[in-house]
Amino acid sequence: MSIWEEDDTFLGRWANNELTNEERAEFEASPEGREFLDLLIASKGLKLPPYDAKAHFEKVKYSLNQSKQGKARSLQPVWTVAVAAVVALIITFYFLLSGTSVSTGIGEQKIVWLPDSSKVTLHSTSYLAYDESDWQNHRELELDGEAFFEVKKGSRFEVNAENGVIAVLGTSFNVKSRSSRLDVTCYTGLVNVKTNTVDQNIRASEFLSIEEDAVIDKGTHTLSVPSWQNGISTLKDVTLKEALDELQCVYKIKVVAKEVPDLKYTGSFPHDDVEVAIKLVLEPLDIEYSYDSNLQVLTLDD
């Protein structure tokens, strides 16, 4: 029987450098000792999944603010609860409106009401900003990401995206501005898209795609709202990279690839099943891949 089988703390003390040099040398010279040493060395490659403590702390602060309201309510009799709820609602609403920026995280969507009662649905990982206090004079919105606008009749404003300006008049339309590409889809009414070189009107059931100041696609569609609002992302003739970006807007996954193949993708994927979504993007393009659902890592094979 060897020493590490006889003495039930031997390996623990060895791993913690507590043996004498002779004991140590003797043990590590044995075949088993060598194997144990390999285990210790190999354990240096182990890492926890990355952690963003700062972002996590923000969540704590957020839930503290939430629970403060809850606590105040629970101490009041029923009728004051109703009043408090209404007050809280008004306050929330007020802050929602007077706050000049709204953003969404991965897989999250938000509805924003503009001062003129127009409704904006913000898709995942998007950012929308506007000047609440001076809305009458500054009817402009900044958008980075994707949003669906349902504009109140008679209301007029402009959406500034990275690669163009979309002017509206009583209509509903979708703007996607995530990369150098700009996609504008009109559902009702009329919008005007302006970039350095392009100046085009888009009517209901039409869409326009612009990249680097040139129209790359224009045509008609039959939808009444963008499909992402119903939990499906639909992409038409985009690069694989853009498709993977959309995937990462909706799902918290990491994509690992030596090189993203230069392929075009047309298709749809759901927002509620990551494995199906990945399959629907990569299989049509004949790309071999593996997905680790625990680490949430998608690896594309070479």
Added chain:
Amino acid sequence: MPKESNNVCEESLFEQLFMKLAPELRSFLYYKFRDLEHAEDIIQEAFVILWKNCLKVLPSMAKSYLYKVSQNQFLKLLDKDKVRQKHLELQTDFNNIEDPDFELRHQELSQQLSKAIDQLPDGQREVFLLNRVDGRTYKEIAEQLEISVKAVEKRMSQALIKLRVICKNI
């Protein structure tokens, strides 16, 4: 200079505590309960509870308070059978390893190890990971787990014996 405050009701102090303790709490809970998502949720809850009781908690007591609260919360979840995943697999990263003995073959072994640790009994897994991944001393681990240093040495020995067998069979 202000003296050390006698409670944790000050936001900057509270934030410092979070930045210092949340990462170690996260490893601890993950190693123990093998559910990272719930571990992070529970850390959040534990700090909310700490803030609500901030007048009653001395800064020096905050750590053990958080460990108690978060473990209790986890046990509650386990009672309700809410913890479904129960699976631990660490990542491997060979970029910043300073050990000159770390060779290519250790990379493969490291990957086997990342899976094998999931099969260790709770006590052995905690000790092995707290020491090898988080670099905590046996004394710290003993205090944390409320066991003796000798017990830590024993668990470490058992963990190594078991890991050797598992990795051989992969």
